[in-house]
Every structure is written in structure tokens, then in C-alpha cells.
Amino acid sequence: MNSYDVAIIGSGPGGYVAAIRCAQLGLKTALIEKYSTLGGTCLNVGCIPSKALLDSSHHYEDAVKHFEEHGIDIPGDIKVNLKQMIARKQSVVDTTTGGIDFLMKKNKIDVYQGLGSFKDATHILIKGEEETEIEAKNTIIATGSKPSNLPFITIDKERIITSTEALKLKEIPKHLIVIGGGVIGLELGQVYKRLGADVSVIEYMDRIIPTMDSGLSKELNKVLKKQKFKINASHKVKSVERVGDEVIVKADNKKGEEVEFKGDYCLVSVGRRPYTDGLNAEAAGVTLNDRGQIDVNENLQTSAKNIYAIGDVIKGAMLAHKAEEEGVFVAETLAGQKPHIDYNLIPGVVYTWPEVASVGKTEEQLKEAGVAYKTGQFPMRALGRSRASMDLDGFVKVLADKTTDEVLGVHMVGARAADLIAEAVVAMEYRASAEDISRMSHAHPTFAEAIKEAALAATGDRALHV
Known part of the structure; x- marks a missing residue:
């Protein structure tokens, strides 16, 4: 059985950065990832691919709307090649995740492919093509998050989709209904709005990006309306139904009146939830709170003193750079240093x-x-x-x-x-x-x-x- 100073479960920005910093500090390190590529949500189906599509769609919009004013004349019609746009996005993802493979080899980190679950506080079972067991003095849980859903919505991954499916559509929606006026919904909504879709955003709170300063919300709302977004704040979605290739969303507005939206795609982007499925945390003495998050102290230590947790699986903003800071924080704490994070x-x-x-x-x-x-x-x-x-x-x-x-x-x-x-x-x-x-x-x-x-x-x- 292989033994390590530190094992990290999850290879997203928090996990792989923690692994690199642990290795830099001389700790024998293992990284466990259940998917075939490293990088977690951010690199595979989150930050990186969404920014690739945002950039591609931005170039298209500039070509259609602004090039002429800049004195750039393009003969003939400008057309979207969605297949190529998606392919370019994937090449960016492949290059980036491949870069993580290189960094693991460079830093002599052992990578295990499979689902990591605790046997006890110092032993981890890895269920991949075959089952492996490793021993770790310390473990960092960096298993991230998954898209949330509303209990009455059935995600079919075809017409009623999450952000994962929205990154690889085979056609441009005619009318994309976005449930949730937060970061993910607005970014992906803008991608398809630029490419020609009508976009309707349905937000439960009284404004979009409700966690940010209200002045930002007001300004972005004004800008998006100018871009022909249909923003519906203070709307409570109560049903989402697919009929053939049509999706029907019913919601109550702030007056309590029922409003109906019809589109060919519906993106459900109502936030994300901590992901601990299959971790068997209780076997290691790790406790979760009623929101499914792993409880940690100021040192990001769980209820098991040799096990730490970082990123989306604990409290706080679900941001890749927060997870990275926490990964470095734990690595340096394990090495006897005195790091700090100012969450403000x-x-x-x-x-x-x-x-x-x-x-x-x-x-x-x-x-x-x-x-x-x-x-x-x-x-x-x-x-x-x-x-x-x-x-x-x-x-x-x-x-x-x-x-x-x-x-x-x-x-x-x-x-x-x-x-x-x-x-x-x-x-x-x-x-x-x-x-x-x-x-x-x-x-x-x-x-x-x-x-x-x-x-x-x-x-x-x-x-x-x-």
C-alpha cells in the first residue's frame, strides 16, 4: 500500500493547486480524481469553456455590429459556425487540462483515477478500473460542487439543461429561457443572445446578480435590456414542462399573477450545491451541516483533525480563486507556516x-x-x-x-x-x-x-x- 503525507480528493483549481503547493513544500502528495481529465468543473465545464464561448461570440457580435463603424468591410454574409465554435472551446479545454497533467508530472505528484472514498481517517479507497487503497497522514477534500436544481424540474439534458449541456449545444436556440439571473445564467445567456437567440431571464429575487452591490445590478440590468435581454425579476418559477421540442415555464410575478414563457431550450442556473457523493465522509469522522457543506474551523480543518476541506464543498463564495487560496493555505499550514486569507x-x-x-x-x-x-x-x-x-x-x-x-x-x-x-x-x-x-x-x-x-x-x- 502506498503511503503519503497528503492525499487530495478532487482535482479542480483548489485540489490541483493544493497538490502543487504541498509538493513544493516537500510533502509526498497524491491527487485523486474520479473523471478522466484533471481540472474539475472550472477547467472542464465551467470557467474556461464558458470564457472561450464568450470570447468567440463577442468576436462574432463585433463583426456583425461594429466592424463597419471601425472601417472594416467584410464582403458577403457573416455566419456563425457553431460546430467550429464548440470545437475551439474544446481545444482550449484540452490544452488547459493537459497543462495540469504536465504540472502533476513536473511536481512528482501521484495521480489516481477513480472515485475516492474514506475507509477511515487515514485510508482511502479509490474505485476506478480496479480498486486501490492508499494511506494518507493528512487529506484535503476538494470535491467541489454540482449544479443545483429545483425539486419540481426534471433536467433531461436535451431541452431542459444545466450549464454543462449549454456549453455543447448543436444548434443556436430560437428562444432560450434562463432560470436564474446570477453569474452563470447571464454569461451563457449572453453567449447565445449574441449568436441570435432570444433570451428571457427569470429571477426569483428582485434584481439580477442579487449578491453584488445594487448599483452594479441596476447598471447591468440597463445594459442587458439595451442588448434586448428580457429580464423578469421577482418571478417565482413553479413548473417547467417539455412538450416535444418546446419548453413551457410557468411562474408567478410579484403581483402573484401567473406568467407563461415558451422556448425551445431552458437553462436551469439556480446556483450550485456542495458535492460529497460517494465520499463516505462519516467513516472518517467528517461532519456535514444541514446545507450539505463540510464543517471546517478557521484553519479549514474538519471534525477529523487530520482532514481538511476547501473550495465549493465548504462555506463561502463558490469561486475557483477562493478554492486556490484555500488550497495553498492548507498546504502551508501542514508545512508549519502561518498563511492567511482575507475573505473580504x-x-x-x-x-x-x-x-x-x-x-x-x-x-x-x-x-x-x-x-x-x-x-x-x-x-x-x-x-x-x-x-x-x-x-x-x-x-x-x-x-x-x-x-x-x-x-x-x-x-x-x-x-x-x-x-x-x-x-x-x-x-x-x-x-x-x-x-x-x-x-x-x-x-x-x-x-x-x-x-x-x-x-x-x-x-x-x-x-x-x-
Whole structure:
């Protein structure tokens, strides 16, 4: 029987990064993955393939709507080759997952293919083509999450689908009904809207992206409506039925009236749930809470002292980069180091166009906590760079402590917001004030100038270009 210092169950961003860091720190490491490719949801059916399709569809939309204005004339009709678009997406996935294979070999990590389940706290059975048993002094559970569903919806994976199926459709929907106005639903909805589908979004809460700052929600709602999305907030779905090639969704609006939606595809994107199926956690003394999450302490230690859990399977935002930070945290803890994670500084991003990004406290959270704050906001359309690229929608908002001027939150909608948010994370990690940001030179012309201008606005209505 092979013995290891650390075994990691699950090879998503949390799991494979934890494995690499453990190996770097001199720990003998095993990685267990039940699927044939490494990378988990993110690399195979999540972050990476969805961004590939978002980029491809964005290029198509630019060709159809904007090339002529840029002085680019293309003879003949511009057509979508969905088969090639999906194939390119898959090649991106294959290259990326292959890169994880390389990293495992480079770091001398033993990879086991099969379902990992606990025999006890130090022994793991791996059921693949044949059954293997390994021994591990410590184990990191990184089994991730699966798409959630509503109890009355039957996912047939043909017309009533999850995000997994939406990444490999063989035709462009005529009318895609999206249940859930969160990140996944809006991103995939935008892919198919650009390619020619009508898209109706049905959201239970009173606004889309309900966990983010309400200002971002309001701005994105305005932008998507301009793109001809049909947004239906405060709607409670009560039935989803397939009749032949048609899907009929019935919902109650905020007045309690029944509304019916008919489309040829229905994407169910109502969040994700922790995945622990087949783990046999109880055999190792690992307890789960009533939400199916694994309980952990501040060191990400489960109720079994030698077993840790990270990523989507524990509390907190279900984000790949959160899982990565937690993977590194556990590896360094096992090696006797003193790492830290500030969960307030884990950024959130929606990869629609314009992109949406956020870090720190929202205005709603600051009001609820009774924190006195000031706001500085700057519109993207006031930037020369935005006019040059025709990306005029959005804004940057900086929230700062009214007394100390420390930045408490940064929220933005706009081109490249997913990349720009890193500046806010760095500033807040070092407890910068709004004035600190406002006094740093930002290259011109760039989208990043909006952050400086919003910080200037927060220090006392000093924005220069509005």
C-alpha cells in the first residue's frame, strides 16, 4: 500500500493547486480524481469553456455590429459556425487540462483515477478500473460542487439543461429561457443572445446578480435590456414542462399573477450545491451541516483533525480563486507556516460584456453595519480609452470610510473590469486610502483611469474628467 503525507480528493483549481503547493513544500502528495481529465468543473465545464464561448461570440457580435463603424468591410454574409465554435472551446479545454497533467508530472505528484472514498481517517479507497487503497497522514477534500436544481424540474439534458449541456449545444436556440439571473445564467445567456437567440431571464429575487452591490445590478440590468435581454425579476418559477421540442415555464410575478414563457431550450442556473457523493465522509469522522457543506474551523480543518476541506464543498463564495487560496493555505499550514486569507478581499466577477467586478463591502452591507462611508463614482464613457474602443457602458464606484478614508469596497461595470479589480484588491490588502489611489499615476489612455477618478471623487468631489 502506498503511503503519503497528503492525499487530495478532487482535482479542480483548489485540489490541483493544493497538490502543487504541498509538493513544493516537500510533502509526498497524491491527487485523486474520479473523471478522466484533471481540472474539475472550472477547467472542464465551467470557467474556461464558458470564457472561450464568450470570447468567440463577442468576436462574432463585433463583426456583425461594429466592424463597419471601425472601417472594416467584410464582403458577403457573416455566419456563425457553431460546430467550429464548440470545437475551439474544446481545444482550449484540452490544452488547459493537459497543462495540469504536465504540472502533476513536473511536481512528482501521484495521480489516481477513480472515485475516492474514506475507509477511515487515514485510508482511502479509490474505485476506478480496479480498486486501490492508499494511506494518507493528512487529506484535503476538494470535491467541489454540482449544479443545483429545483425539486419540481426534471433536467433531461436535451431541452431542459444545466450549464454543462449549454456549453455543447448543436444548434443556436430560437428562444432560450434562463432560470436564474446570477453569474452563470447571464454569461451563457449572453453567449447565445449574441449568436441570435432570444433570451428571457427569470429571477426569483428582485434584481439580477442579487449578491453584488445594487448599483452594479441596476447598471447591468440597463445594459442587458439595451442588448434586448428580457429580464423578469421577482418571478417565482413553479413548473417547467417539455412538450416535444418546446419548453413551457410557468411562474408567478410579484403581483402573484401567473406568467407563461415558451422556448425551445431552458437553462436551469439556480446556483450550485456542495458535492460529497460517494465520499463516505462519516467513516472518517467528517461532519456535514444541514446545507450539505463540510464543517471546517478557521484553519479549514474538519471534525477529523487530520482532514481538511476547501473550495465549493465548504462555506463561502463558490469561486475557483477562493478554492486556490484555500488550497495553498492548507498546504502551508501542514508545512508549519502561518498563511492567511482575507475573505473580504476575494473578488467576484461576472464575465458578461461589459464585465462586472467587485471586492470588499457593498453599500448595502455598510449601511446594515452602520458604517459611515463616502462614495466616489466615475462613468466609463468619460474616458478617452472607452471612446476609442466604443466601450462606453459602466462605471467605477469607490466606497471609503468617512473618517479614515480607508477603501472599504470597489465595484465596477465596464470593459476589462475583471482585470481592473486586481488593482482594488492590492490597494485594500495594503489598507490604502482613496487618496492613496488618487495620487498614483495611471497610464493614459486606459480603462484603469476610471479607478483613479472614482478615488478622486471619493476624496471630496475631485474627479477631473466629469
